[in-house]
Amino acid sequence: MPRFSVIVPVYKVQAYLHACLESVLDQSFTDIELIAVDDCSPDACGAIIDEFAVGDGRVKAVHLAENVGLGRARNAGMEHATGDYLIFLDSDDTLTPDALHAISDRLKETDEPDVLVYDYARSHWSGETVRNQYANLLDEEGEAPFRLADRPALLRLLMVAWNKAYRREFIEREGFVFPPGLYEDTPWTFPVMLSADSIATLDRVCLHYRQRRGGNILGTTTRRHFDIFDQYERVFAFLDERPELSAAWRPVLFRRMVDHLSVIFTKRNRLPRGSRPDFLRKARTHYRRYRVPGARVRTRDRLRHTLVRLGSHRTYRTLWTAMRVRTRARRYAAAVRRKIRGALLQLHYRIQLRLPLRSDRAVFSAYWGRGYGCNPGALEAAVREHAPHIRTAWIAEQAHHHTLPTATGRIRPGTAAYWTALARSKYLVNNVNFDRRLVKRPGQIMIQTQHGTPLKLMGLDLQDRPAAARGTDFGALLKNVDKWDYVLSANRHSTLVWERVYPAAYTTLEYG
Known part of the structure; x- marks a missing residue:
């Protein structure tokens, strides 16, 4: 039984796949199995996976008969996993050198937790690498392992599957699987984090999250972004089945849902032309269905929540435009104040000289x-x-x-x-x-x-x-x-x- 099962779902990434797989196989920690799942990719990805499997006995090549999407491809990989811990790696991302060694050491230090959360950095096509802005939340100080209730701020991290190591026995016991559709990480990550009896953190960049110029499905214009509504229905269905979690976490997840819906709505080029009013109406329906009466909303989020609650595209567009005008006016005024202050300081300096x-x-x-x-x-x-x-x-x-x-x-x-x-x-x-x-x-x-x-x-x-x-x-x-x-x-x-x-x-x- 290997220590780690690294699961890599693969679809139309032939230009990045070698770097991804090599970043796993070249790790200083070698007690692994690499499960590469060919999601019926139409390019050379399947052949590349087979070449790696022939060259290294730690590689398992899994070929799917039809394209099933990222979530279900990960499920197919889990069916073949035998490691103590599961690690998910997207096929255009890479592990950093010695990452698995650091993860293994931290797991031992923290008594084999259900979930270990580690850090990542965004790797831009320009060559720039930028660490996660919430890296401070992964501080290793204090008692570990812990439960999410002890450090709820962890939910401010990007809710994705690939910045964590999961104890396979815990995942199988709870029956967690990825759903179909876009935003499949949402109904996986929230239930996993809420259910875990023990969580630990690793304050180290273990993964480089590639920011491609194009080709990222979340950056494309498609009605598939409407999948987000089904995913949050799954999240709240999970809470409904566990009333002991619902009271404490339902308001938190409700706020996260509204924030998430707002981001999708306001991002340019995600929703097709003509679909935005329909998206906002569905957002209003979800708002009313899952709202927790009396739940506190931060002052800075109140306008956004109000706009989603009203569900009027015309109102949203008008107020959003007004907000942008106000923001630009404030920036302009601030720039003018800076210039005036700078000029006065330089006048003062010339006098002092x-x-x-x-x-x-x-x-x-x-x-x-x-x-x-x-x-x-x-x-x-x-x-x-x-x-x-x-x-x-x-x-x-x-x-x-x-x-x-x-x-x-x-x-x-x-x-x-x-x-x-x-x-x-x-x-x-x-x-x-x-x-x-x-x-x-x-x-x-x-x-x-x-x-x-x-x-x-x-x-x-x-x-x-x-x-x-x-x-x-x-x-x-x-x-x-x-x-x-x-x-x-x-x-x-x-x-x-x-x-x-x-x-x-x-x-x-x-x-x-």
Whole structure:
């Protein structure tokens, strides 16, 4: 009996299938079976699966006689599963390296829970990878395993099947299967999470969720999006059969349903032309059927709930347009306020530049305002000890002010105090560059401490590395470098690199 049964339903993904299957078979954890289900795919997917099955005995090739859809293809895979735990992987997604090892270790740490929820990242066709925005909900601190009632915020995560490992005995005992139709994860995930006696989390990205330019069924225009109504009927039928769960969870799932219906309705290009009024009428029917009288609705959701309850497409469209106009007006007003504030601050700065320098002032910063530390922190502490006549101040975002010593002044970036400090302090110390608008005055001394040892390419060395340079303006970069008076260096290697990639008239202080 293998530890994991990884089930991969396959349909029209021949361009991505090799990467998907290889991401499973190349895992450092090898106690697995890979069940690839060919959902009667018309392309080369079936042949690719057979090639993998011939090359690796851990692969089971399952070929369906007709196309049954994602949910029932997963069911077909479960019929062949023998592992302790089930893992579902869509055939255009991939597991991250060592993911199964991390999942196995966490299962042991948490006493073999019914469900383990792990994190994922969206992998965009542009090459950008973005972690799940609710990753903080997967914090491993605290007692584990637990029940959903102990951490109900987990329902804010994307309700999908592929970000979890399921104990097969639990799934079989409860009789869980995927229904037909789109949004098949909805009547699977909610019942599974509500029924589980033990749940644990893994705060690690174990899966890359591919964001394709096209081909994703949820992004296509079709009346199949109406399947969402059948799926929520199944969710509430599950609750009706379990009155011990219904009282606590029905209001929560009702709100999730209204939110889900609103998203589908408002997403462009999902519903075919002419079908939107019908969709909204069905949404109104579901609203009235499953509404929990007296259930609390968050203030920010009230308008959306009201529009679904009314079910009038004309009313929805009118109010939605009004909301968009109001939002745009607010954004415009905010942009105008920012420009006015920015202009006033620059006027203030220009005035401060005409006032005398303060020879007893030194201002420090590190890592773009992220708090106290690194080489500037060491220098600031040394200044207070060895030159107590100099008053020090530190530039940091408000969230990092707790890291600052009480003996140094605190300045927030972008404030009048910030521009005053840059204009009138004699000593300016940073391990990155200050604001590019800083005007270096005669008599000011700027110390660039750098951070770390230059073992990567930077500065002018990036000119022939456009992907790494990311549009760097090298002319502007060198203008900032020209403001440096001194550059700290830890060793000869660093000195040689800094002076080559940041050429200017500064003095290098190679002090170790």
